[in-house]
Amino acid sequence: MAKPEILKCVLCGREFDPGSLTYTCPDCGPDGTLDVLYDYDEAKSRISRRTLSEDRTNTLWRYREILPVAEEENILPLSVGWTPLYRATSLADEYGIKELFVKDDGRNPTGSLKDRASAVGIAKALEFRQSSVACASTGNAASSLSGFAAVACLKSFIFVPQSAPAAKVAQLLVYGAEVILVKGDYEETFNLATAAIEKWGWYNRNCAINPYLVEGKKTCAMEIAEQLGWNVPDIVMVSVGDGCIISGIYKGFSDLLELGIIGSIPRIIGVQAEGASPLFDAVNGGLTKVKFGPADTIADSISVGAPRNWAKALRAVRNSRGDMVTVSDREILDAIPELARKTGVFAEPAAAASFAGFKKTAITGKIGTEARVAVIVTGNGLKDISSARKSVGKPLEVEPNIEELSKVLKPWI
Numbered sequence: 001m002a003k004p005e006i007l008k009c010v011l012c013g014r015e016f017d018p019g020s021l022t023y024t025c026p027d028c029g030p031d032g033t034l035d036v037l038y039d040y041d042e043a044k045s046r047i048s049r050r051t052l053s054e055d056r057t058n059t060l061w062r063y064r065e066i067l068p069v070a071e072e073e074n075i076l077p078l079s080v081g082w083t084p085l086y087r088a089t090s091l092a093d094e095y096g097i098k099e100l101f102v103k104d105d106g107r108n109p110t111g112s113l114k115d116r117a118s119a120v121g122i123a124k125a126l127e128f129r130q131s132s133v134a135c136a137s138t139g140n141a142a143s144s145l146s147g148f149a150a151v152a153c154l155k156s157f158i159f160v161p162q163s164a165p166a167a168k169v170a171q172l173l174v175y176g177a178e179v180i181l182v183k184g185d186y187e188e189t190f191n192l193a194t195a196a197i198e199k200w201g202w203y204n205r206n207c208a209i210n211p212y213l214v215e216g217k218k219t220c221a222m223e224i225a226e227q228l229g230w231n232v233p234d235i236v237m238v239s240v241g242d243g244c245i246i247s248g249i250y251k252g253f254s255d256l257l258e259l260g261i262i263g264s265i266p267r268i269i270g271v272q273a274e275g276a277s278p279l280f281d282a283v284n285g286g287l288t289k290v291k292f293g294p295a296d297t298i299a300d301s302i303s304v305g306a307p308r309n310w311a312k313a314l315r316a317v318r319n320s321r322g323d324m325v326t327v328s329d330r331e332i333l334d335a336i337p338e339l340a341r342k343t344g345v346f347a348e349p350a351a352a353a354s355f356a357g358f359k360k361t362a363i364t365g366k367i368g369t370e371a372r373v374a375v376i377v378t379g380n381g382l383k384d385i386s387s388a389r390k391s392v393g394k395p396l397e398v399e400p401n402i403e404e405l406s407k408v409l410k411p412w413i
């Protein structure tokens with residue numbers, strides 16, 4: 001277990017005591033998200049390539065010595081993390097790169113990478129003796145929080161836009177959350193949740209507000225590095241909405257660098273939908289602050305026009321010499337069956353966007369032939385089957401007799 005040393009504002013550098021329930025920097029407002037920093041020299045004695053090689057923990061808690069959780073009893077029994085990293089040889093050949101890896105984070109308990117954040121977030125809620133937790137979400141953070149809150153016997157208040165896919169809303173209800181379906185977009189949902197959290201004092205699991213959640217997400221990067229024998233890929237591709245996952249990926253690699261476990265940070269390439277691309281616009285336009293804009297894409301989880309964790313996300317891209325790319329809804333839909341058929345990984349639209357972004361970048365020749373690339377699949381395809389159905393044809397319909405079947409199967413037999 002690790003005790004964070006300080007919380008530090010990403011914009012002005014002001015430092016805060018991790019013992020207090022601080023969310024964002026009061027001087028910088030909600031844009032001033034906080035980094036969770038440790039005494040890395042001290043941590044080196046507890047976590048190294050050697051300790052990890054001897055650790056049999058097959059969850060994200062194998063990185064507990066660099067996670068901000070003080071008491072082991074606050075860790076829930078759900079099995080989060082240590083998801084598979086598949087080598088996709090045929091895709092690597094097809095797109096002309098040396099190696100392609102696919103990290104299947106849809107394998108987490110509630111079906112998305114968000115479980116990494118919830119695992120840490122709920123442990124912190126218990127540590128701070130909170131009885132109710134809340135978040136606004138496009139859907140996955142919500143379904144994740146509701147599952148974890150249920151196991152921890154905490155009350156959860158979950159705000160989702162009315163456009164959230166049915167499977168995600170079903171998950172919330174099944175886990176017993178108080179579900180508030182907001183008649184508005186994600187931005188309006190976020191603002192209503194923020195006002196409610198302030199009014200009723202619930203523990204805030206919004207990832208762009210609560211600094212500890214990015215710490216959970218960073219473990220995805222740590223796993224990629226470890227699963228590749230600490231020989232980090234040249235490029236990591238990840239879908240971007242609010243900017244929390246990409247910030248977590250950068251933090252994971254930079255913590256490993258601070259600990260002397262890896263020697264460099266991969267280039268991190270964020271992928272946004274063409275219809276919701278404020279971070280792409282900021283990187284392309286060389287802006288220091290993100291301009292909020294519209295959000296219109298089939299990929300509901302990244303349908304975010306006002307990315308709340310923009311400061312950390314921009315830093316992740318710039319400090320890693322990475323980039324941002326955009327993909328159309330058509331490219332996202334086409335990526336779903338292609339990824340599934342060539343790797344076995346069924347991704348929801350937002351999660352397939354990272355693969356769509358990889359394809360686009362590789363085709364334009366921006367990824368060298370010697371490059372090793374990891375694509376993160378952030379959510380399971382079963383989360384949104386109505387979009388998945390738009391990406392494929394129809395099944396064959398047949399009367400229940402063999403003659404009829406023979407007619408229908410004629411093209412193949």
Ligand SMILES: Cc1ncc(COP(=O)(O)O)c(C=O)c1O
Pocket residue numbers: 112114138139140141207239240241242243244245246301302348350351378379380
């Ligand atoms: C499946 C999936 N992919 C990507 C994202 C984008 O993550 P972030 O909002 O942290 O940028 C989300 C967020 O909801 C998600 O659920």
Ligand SMILES: [Zn+2]
Pocket residue numbers: 009010011012013014025026027028029032
């Ligand atoms: Zn500040």
